[in-house]
Amino acid sequence: MSLGKLVIIPDDLERIYGIHPKHFPVSTAVRMSAGFPYFFMPKKMPGKTDKKSIIVDGGLLSNFPMWLFNDGEQRDTRPVLGIKFTGSVEKENTPRQISNAFDMFTALFATMKQAHDARYISKSEKNNIIFIPVEGVDTVNFHIDIKVKQELFDIGKTYTDEFLKHWPK
Secondary structure, eight states: OOSOSOOOTTTTIIIIIOOOGGGSOHHHHHHHHTOOTTTSOOEEEEOSSSSEEEEOOGGGTOSSOGGGGOOSSSSOSSOOOEEEEEOOHHHHTSOOOOOSHHHHHHHHHHHHHHHHHHHHHHHSOGGGEEEEEOOSOOTTOOOOOHHHHHHHHHHHHHHHHHHHHTOOO
16 A cells, blocks of 8 residues: 555565565465455555555455456466356446545445456456355455355355356356
């Protein structure tokens, strides 16, 4: 966040921070990905200068980074499957009502999270993406009950089984 750019770990570690990827704990990367402002404190990362970088979850800029695996060739060496949780199409295409500063902030935040990935998905090969409809469960709802968890599991299994019947295309 403090550098104002997307940092890919482990690819950018040495160039930006002077840290060899072999000496960077996976647990630190996992903790950094939990840095979600206003919910979990972002992680500070020492760099090549005296100032530390504030790292937040990359999902704030790209919540569906399948583009990381695209090497520009026709067929990838290994197939990559994406799993995309989606809401209703009607809700996604409905303009937001913005009437105050808080509405504007939440709309800006939502757009930052969704716009890049929506463009990528619309231009990409969708044959490797499993779309699973999930409605009524917020990303940061950490208190869903067992019944809802089971329903989500069942929906995911149903859509994945159906997708895999016809994959690869």
